[in-house]
Amino acid sequence: MKVLSLIGIALAGITSTALAAGGELIINSMHSDPTSKKAFETILGDFKKEHADIKVTVNTIDHESYKVQIRTWLPNNPPDVATWFAGNRAKFFVEKKLVEPLDDVFSTTTGQFSEGAMAAISFNGKKYLMPTNYYHWGFYYRKDLFQKAGVAAPPKTWDELIAAAQKLRAAGIIPIAIGTKQAWPSAAWFDFINMRVNGYPFHMNLLSGKGNYSSPEVKKTMATWAQLVKVGGFPETAPAMTWQEASALLWQGKAAMYLMGNFISSEIPSSVKAQVEFFPFPIIDPKIPTAQVAPTDVYFIPAKAKNKANAKLFMTFLARADVQQKYNEVTGLLPVNNKAKIDVTNTFLKSGQQILGQASGLSQFFDRDAEPEVAKVGMDGFVEFMRYPERTDAILSRIENTRKRVHR
Amino acid sequence: MEPKRRGLLYWIVATLLLLLWISPILASLLTSVKTLEELNEGYYWTLPRTFSLQNYVEAFTVGKFSTYFLNSLIITAPTVVAVLFFSSLNGYVLAKLRFKWNNKLLLVFLGGMLLPFQILLIPVFYLSNQFLHTYDTRFGVILFHIAFQLGFASFFMRNFIKTIPDGIIEAARIDGCSEWRIYSTMVIPLMRPALAALATLLFTWIWNDYLWSLILIQTDQIKPITAGLQNLKGQWIASYHLQSAGAVIAAIPPVLIFALLQKHFIRGLTMGAGK
Amino acid sequence: MVGSLSFMQKRDHKTAWRFLAPSLILYGLYVIFPIFFSLYLSITQWDGVSAAVTPLCLDGETSCFQNFIDLWNDDVFWMSLKNNIAWLLFFSLSAPLGLALALLFHVKAKAANFYKSLLFMPMVFSLVVVGTIWSWFLQPEFGLVEFLLKGIGLLKEGENFTLMASDRWATAGLIAAASWPHAAYCMVLYLAGLSNLQKNVIEAAEIEGVSRWQLLWYIVLPMLRPATVIVVIVTMIGALRAFDLISIMTAGGPANSSNVLALYMYQQTFENFRYGYGAAISVVLFAISLLLILLYLRQTLKDETGRS
Numbered sequence: 001m002k003v004l005s006l007i008g009i010a011l012a013g014i015t016s017t018a019l020a021a022g023g024e025l026i027i028n029s030m031h032s033d034p035t036s037k038k039a040f041e042t043i044l045g046d047f048k049k050e051h052a053d054i055k056v057t058v059n060t061i062d063h064e065s066y067k068v069q070i071r072t073w074l075p076n077n078p079p080d081v082a083t084w085f086a087g088n089r090a091k092f093f094v095e096k097k098l099v100e101p102l103d104d105v106f107s108t109t110t111g112q113f114s115e116g117a118m119a120a121i122s123f124n125g126k127k128y129l130m131p132t133n134y135y136h137w138g139f140y141y142r143k144d145l146f147q148k149a150g151v152a153a154p155p156k157t158w159d160e161l162i163a164a165a166q167k168l169r170a171a172g173i174i175p176i177a178i179g180t181k182q183a184w185p186s187a188a189w190f191d192f193i194n195m196r197v198n199g200y201p202f203h204m205n206l207l208s209g210k211g212n213y214s215s216p217e218v219k220k221t222m223a224t225w226a227q228l229v230k231v232g233g234f235p236e237t238a239p240a241m242t243w244q245e246a247s248a249l250l251w252q253g254k255a256a257m258y259l260m261g262n263f264i265s266s267e268i269p270s271s272v273k274a275q276v277e278f279f280p281f282p283i284i285d286p287k288i289p290t291a292q293v294a295p296t297d298v299y300f301i302p303a304k305a306k307n308k309a310n311a312k313l314f315m316t317f318l319a320r321a322d323v324q325q326k327y328n329e330v331t332g333l334l335p336v337n338n339k340a341k342i343d344v345t346n347t348f349l350k351s352g353q354q355i356l357g358q359a360s361g362l363s364q365f366f367d368r369d370a371e372p373e374v375a376k377v378g379m380d381g382f383v384e385f386m387r388y389p390e391r392t393d394a395i396l397s398r399i400e401n402t403r404k405r406v407h408r
Numbered sequence: 409m410e411p412k413r414r415g416l417l418y419w420i421v422a423t424l425l426l427l428l429w430i431s432p433i434l435a436s437l438l439t440s441v442k443t444l445e446e447l448n449e450g451y452y453w454t455l456p457r458t459f460s461l462q463n464y465v466e467a468f469t470v471g472k473f474s475t476y477f478l479n480s481l482i483i484t485a486p487t488v489v490a491v492l493f494f495s496s497l498n499g500y501v502l503a504k505l506r507f508k509w510n511n512k513l514l515l516v517f518l519g520g521m522l523l524p525f526q527i528l529l530i531p532v533f534y535l536s537n538q539f540l541h542t543y544d545t546r547f548g549v550i551l552f553h554i555a556f557q558l559g560f561a562s563f564f565m566r567n568f569i570k571t572i573p574d575g576i577i578e579a580a581r582i583d584g585c586s587e588w589r590i591y592s593t594m595v596i597p598l599m600r601p602a603l604a605a606l607a608t609l610l611f612t613w614i615w616n617d618y619l620w621s622l623i624l625i626q627t628d629q630i631k632p633i634t635a636g637l638q639n640l641k642g643q644w645i646a647s648y649h650l651q652s653a654g655a656v657i658a659a660i661p662p663v664l665i666f667a668l669l670q671k672h673f674i675r676g677l678t679m680g681a682g683k
Numbered sequence: 684m685v686g687s688l689s690f691m692q693k694r695d696h697k698t699a700w701r702f703l704a705p706s707l708i709l710y711g712l713y714v715i716f717p718i719f720f721s722l723y724l725s726i727t728q729w730d731g732v733s734a735a736v737t738p739l740c741l742d743g744e745t746s747c748f749q750n751f752i753d754l755w756n757d758d759v760f761w762m763s764l765k766n767n768i769a770w771l772l773f774f775s776l777s778a779p780l781g782l783a784l785a786l787l788f789h790v791k792a793k794a795a796n797f798y799k800s801l802l803f804m805p806m807v808f809s810l811v812v813v814g815t816i817w818s819w820f821l822q823p824e825f826g827l828v829e830f831l832l833k834g835i836g837l838l839k840e841g842e843n844f845t846l847m848a849s850d851r852w853a854t855a856g857l858i859a860a861a862s863w864p865h866a867a868y869c870m871v872l873y874l875a876g877l878s879n880l881q882k883n884v885i886e887a888a889e890i891e892g893v894s895r896w897q898l899l900w901y902i903v904l905p906m907l908r909p910a911t912v913i914v915v916i917v918t919m920i921g922a923l924r925a926f927d928l929i930s931i932m933t934a935g936g937p938a939n940s941s942n943v944l945a946l947y948m949y950q951q952t953f954e955n956f957r958y959g960y961g962a963a964i965s966v967v968l969f970a971i972s973l974l975l976i977l978l979y980l981r982q983t984l985k986d987e988t989g990r991s
Binding site: 028034060063072073077251252271 | 445448449450466470529530533537538543544618622623626627628635638639640641647650
């Protein structure tokens with residue numbers, strides 16, 4: 001019996017590289033909003049054309065629900081392909097042996113994916129995830145408000161950012177919009193400042209659970225951040241708003257800047273489109289190489305998938321430059337395959353590609369790089385910090401205690 | 409306290425209060441005909457710039473609401489009927505039979521209402537997946553809902569059946585009626601208003617359930633309307649305009665049930681509450 | 684015991700088991716068994732994914748009750764418990780609100796029926812929808828409340844309505860939102876009670892010339908007591924199990940200041956992969972609820988036997 005099944009697996013391996021295997025392919029997706037869904041359906045249509053004999057079923061569920069539901073089916077009766085995030089969130093499942101390695105798929109894509117992209121999907125020397133798109137983070141700002149408050153140019157350094165904040169405050173404008181009803185937007189600030197103050201290697205080491213959150217280095221990060229809090233850089237109403245509601249502050253001209261991911265660029269109302277531009281997160285310490293935040297969305301094959309041959313066909317398909325290009329023409333995000341072209345008339349995408357291309361390292365995002373529990377305590381702590389910066393030490397030691405318990 | 413017809417002033421005050429009371433619902437209706445762009449700019453309370461039913465159309469086409477709607481009916485209707493049947497049986501036993509476990513059983517049925525049910529999600533998943541093999545079927549969800557609603561429903565029915573005078577039932581027993589006959593030909597007709605009230609509550613709760621179908625169903629084709637509603641939400645974009653339209657559509661059946669059963673509903677609760 | 688049962692009692696017992704059997708099987712499988720499973724989980728460190736679920740104390744070093752010890756030292760747990768108590772106290776205000784609405788609309792007129800069905804409406808929307816709409820109401824900058832406060836001059840230009848951003852007051856906003864559908868629920872129960880008042884008693888009182896408030900306080904309220912008992916119990920359970928609205932409106936924030944046990948349990952379980960810890964939280968919540976319910980039930984059963 002064992003021999004037979006081994007032969008079966010071998011055969012499956014062969015047919016996967018050859019054409020058509022027939023049968024089924026079930027995909028669970030968390031990309032539920034109309035835009036993402038449309039993007040996915042576009043490329044799925046192409047896949048069905050190429051493999052007319054495969055019966056494809058897609059189950060879509062929103063992001064938050066998906067995170068709960070994946071716990072039920074992944075270890076027990078998974079689909080053949082599933083969506084997820086790169087980074088630590090994926091590592092958890094990889095370590096539980098719930099994810100199928102994809103090294104054979106990537107063996108044919110040499111030179112098409114950057115080192116940085118590969119690092120985010122590899123664990124213990126094996127590649128497990130297929131990255132389809134990522135997006136850059138940075139400041140979206142109102143040119144007209146900058147002018148009104150007398151800010152000459154977008155800030156390039158931390159001091160310039162502080163100065164700009166002060167000028168905007170004086171002009172009666174909220175310098176930087178933020179909504180922390182869901183805590184995650186606060187974590188972008190920690191990621192960026194920590195990477196700019198202490199460098200990418202320190203940041204990644206800290207978030208992987210090896211560093212100390214009560215260390216002088218992290219305290220320096222918080223002290224830097226506190227400067228901006230103390231000059232009134234953020235609105236006091238932040239905890240009552242979602243990121244989306246806070247963006248209305250920018251559109252209505254009540255706030256001048258917003259640190260956000262590039263998914264916001266497709267949300268800019270046409271009435272203010274001409275006034276909104278992008279600048280990357282300023283330099284704090286010129287000696288530190290510049291890293292960026294670039295969360296990556298991925299697809300993977302669950303270890304217990306029933307139609308692995310078809311799943312691998314689909315992964316090979318997703319890796320292709322033309323597919324990634326088509327996919328992201330709809331999503332408005334950046335393809336990870338570097339042979340895929342982007343819409344050069346879209347200035348936001350262009351700056352994104354530029355800053356990510358020059359980055360010394362790419363982090364996924366605080367809650368994707370850190371253990372979920374540490375991330376939760378951390379982000380709650382950041383929200384508290386933005387209200388009460390004087391509580392820094394207590395907040396950091398709370399995060400540190402959680403880290404110690406999780407990584408003991 | 410005999411209700412009287414009241415004057416004009418009363419109706420003006422009542423109407424104003426009512427408008428205030430349902431203003432969140434009006435807001436939801438308002439949002440459902442707006443564009444996302446308008447909401448993104450923070451204009452929730454102004455009249456829509458352009459009136460369009462596009463969001464409703466989109467909820468049905470992109471949101472696949474017709475399939476979900478049907479699934480919700482398939483799940484909700486049999487569940488309500490089954491719960492009514494079983495809980496009235498239980499209620500009859502707990503209220504009218506000389507059964508020594510009565511008070512303890514009542515506590516068991518109430519106890520099920522006390523645990524924050526979210527903690528049961530994963531155990532129930534394993535139960536239906538590994539032991540009952542009902543995972544990812546509508547039948548599995550129906551079975552679960554029946555079981556889960558039995559606690560409150562049995563408690564509810566017990567209190568109502570308790571209001572039937574013991575004498576009537578004793579008389580029937582002396583006449584040689586079996587307990588099943590007493591239950592089906594005497595208790596059930598008397599309980600029709602209570603059952604209507606319970607049906608309305610159950611319908612609303614099961615119709616609005618999301619978490620359990622999330623855990624017990626994986627395939628899109630058999631998911632209920634709440635899943636469809638949730639699916640209009642994106643990873644970053646909340647799509648309030650679509651969600652509002654979806655919420656209005658999803659609220660129609662429970663509202664209809666309320667309107668239909670209102671008369672019975674009030675009368676039904678009267679019997680239990682004012683015994 | 685069984686031997687001393689009368690013929691009638693034996694017959695009743697047989698019928699009882701037959702009537703109850705299907706329910707008990709279903710209820711046992713889907714409710715009782717998972718409850719005991721959760722009790723067991725509270726002494727494990729299960730992550731919700733791994734195949735093995737072993738007690739914490741199997742290693743001989745950790746205490747079986749480590750989760751409960753951690754809970755005792757967990758600031759967020761105490762914060763949540765405190766908020767649950769606030770919920771118990773202030774959420775119950777929806778009961779008098781429901782009563783007031785019931786009294787106001789307990790009128791004989793065709794229009795009143797229409798009004799009543801509109802008043803029920805908050806109950807038919809899922810709490811997710813209710814939470815989303817209330818978020819907009821209470822939001823700073825764009826919310827309706829801020830808009831109105833600015834309109835009547837209570838807020839100056841440049842000032843904001845910061846209720847939901849405040850780590851001290853966010854819970855108040857949550858309870859207000861939750862009271863909206865719950866007051867409708869209470870109103871239904873009280874309407875039912877009102878339509879069953881004994882007319883002769885009230886007429887007699889009116890002839891005696893008592894004031895309306897005296898009538899309400901000394902005659903109507905005591906007659907509504909059975910309705911009040913039901914209202915109290917559903918309100919208690921509602922306050923202890925508060926979850927959906929908080930999850931939508933504040934997610935427990937700012938920085939856990941509006942968290943409650945049911946939500947904290949959910950976050951630990953599903954966001955942090957700590958199923959064991961989450962189970963421990965729910966066991967504590969279960970114990971508190973059971974205590975309250977036992978007190979209530981004893982009183983009710985005593986009243987019932989006292990009357991018959």
